[in-house]
Amino acid sequence: MELIADILLVAGALAAGLYCHVLARRLSRFNDLESGVGGAVAVLSAQVDDLARTLQDAQAAAGAESRSLATLTGRAEAVAKRLELLVAAMHDLPEPPAPPEPPKTAGNGAAPVFRRHPPPGDGGTA
Structure with missing residues (x-):
């Protein structure tokens, strides 16, 4: 037995x-590094590292762009204030003179009729 x-x-x-x-x-x-799960894990690990670097670069670029945008926004607000002041100041200006009337024509299509005006400062008295 x-x-x-x-x-x-x-x-x-x-x-x-x-x-x-x-x-x-x-x-x-x-666990083979070329064809097995070990290889897949190694590839994924490398991709995670690349993704982390890319994310850091993107965050740095976004921060720089944010600061640039803040600067441009500040400049735009300053220019808007200046424009508001200029528009407000335009209300205090006198009205511009009316544009001169176009020359009148004789009713038959002849040359326009020009009227002679006295020179300024003359007062129109002779």
């Missing part, structure tokens, strides 16, 4: 050894 128990024990040990060998091969293929 001991002989049968020893044979079964050796067979079980051989089966366990074979099972461990198969698992070791599967695990080595699983």
Whole structure:
């Protein structure tokens, strides 16, 4: 009976050894850096690093653009205030003189009739 128990024990040990060998091969293929999950993890890790760098660059650019936009907004507000003052000051200006009337023509399509006005400062008295 001991002989049968020893044979079964050796067979079980051989089966366990074979099972461990198969698992070791599967695990080595699983962790292979070129085609297995290990490779996928390595690629994803590199992509995460690239993404983190890109995100930092984008945040820096957004901060710079935000500061530039704030500066431009301040300048625009200052110019708007100046324009408001100029428009308010225009209400205090006198009305411009009316434009001169166009020359009148004779009713038959002849040359326009020009009237001579006295020179300014003359007063129209002779």
